[in-house]
Amino acid sequence: MVTETRKVIVNGEEFEVELSNDGDIWTATVGGETFEIKVPDAAPPPKKRASSGGKSKKSGKVSANIPGKVVTVEVSIGDIVEEGQVVMILEAMKMQNEIQAPVAGTVTEIHCEEGQSIEANVPLLVITPEETDDE
DSSP states (O other), X not given: OOEEEEEEEETTEEEEEEEEEETTEEEEEETTEEXXXXXXXXXXXXXOOOOOSSOOOOOOEEEOSSOEEEEEEOOOTTOEEOTTOXXXXXEETTEEEEEEOSSSEEEEEEOOOTTOXXXXXXXXXXXXXXXXXXX
């Protein structure tokens, strides 16, 4: 039986829930209280990917997975960014989405500008990762 902890939001309130399942019976533990949930035809929680032992290298290319319009570009060429830092805001399906830096490093290329309509999966900017002593 696989058990994992997830954060869920119920009616605007955030909870940390420990989930496990056995076939179509799920067990959810919230704040020390355990609930049994039957979900017919439910898939088990996704399995964690096994690490190859080495540190995986992330790409510094930033693209959107859906088409949209660039609202703001929060960085300039030469800026140093941290992983997770908001680098641009993209409007897609009338929602504004913060696009975050996938790696820490230096912004070396910008291929879009504010107000520009963009296609899905087109590189919008490139961040060159920081050099580390591990490599």
